[in-house]
Amino acid sequence: MYKEFLAVWSKTNPGALFALGALCAVLSVASCTTAPSETFTPAESPAPGKALVYLYRSFLAGGVGINDVTLFVNGKPVVSLPYNTYYPYLTNPGEIQFTGRFQRGAPASLTLSAKGGQTYFIRAKIRVGPFQEEATLALVEQSTGEEEVRVCEKVGEKNVVH
Incomplete structure (x- = not known):
């Protein structure tokens, strides 16, 4: 069920899938910085x-x-x-x-x-x-x-x- 949902959703919402990927990339980069004091x-x-x-x-x-x-x-x-x-x-x-x-x-x-x-x-x-x-x-x-x-x-x- 989950795989079928993803397959249909990614075909009908390619922009949303791209935005989700970009958000994950930004959040992973932000977590790599050193915390200043x-x-x-x-x-x-x-x-x-x-x-x-x-x-x-x-x-x-x-x-x-x-x-x-x-x-x-x-x-x-x-x-x-x-x-x-x-x-x-x-x-x-x-x-x-x-x-x-x-x-x-x-x-x-x-x-x-x-x-x-x-x-x-x-x-x-x-x-x-x-x-x-x-x-x-x-x-x-x-x-x-x-x-x-x-x-x-x-x-x-x-x-x-x-």
Whole structure:
């Protein structure tokens, strides 16, 4: 009886069957993300001898359901960013090399000449195409960064490399 119902129903409602499959796919992807810990609260301005860099992957940054983007600073892993998360990285001023990579794609690189007492925003993004996937990093204006990070959640401690 059940098989007969499915056979008839799938022939008369192909759109509903597709929608049901799409819903299952979306729900399975949503369950794979890492649960972040807290919503964005702006940090105070850094001391003159430090620079604050918000590393983030916003909901606008593509690659939903794709692996986390791992960010490296001067070749050392710092944080693994799931979709829609941020990490406040406090550092010494100077030239800093940021690299972003994820499991299946080409890495991205960005060099920042950080000044003491300044705050910066670097957006990590995954660009997905039919033949390649790649990470991208972009230094964004403070107003843009604040707006995008505001809807992100602070990355969980298990994603921070110590």
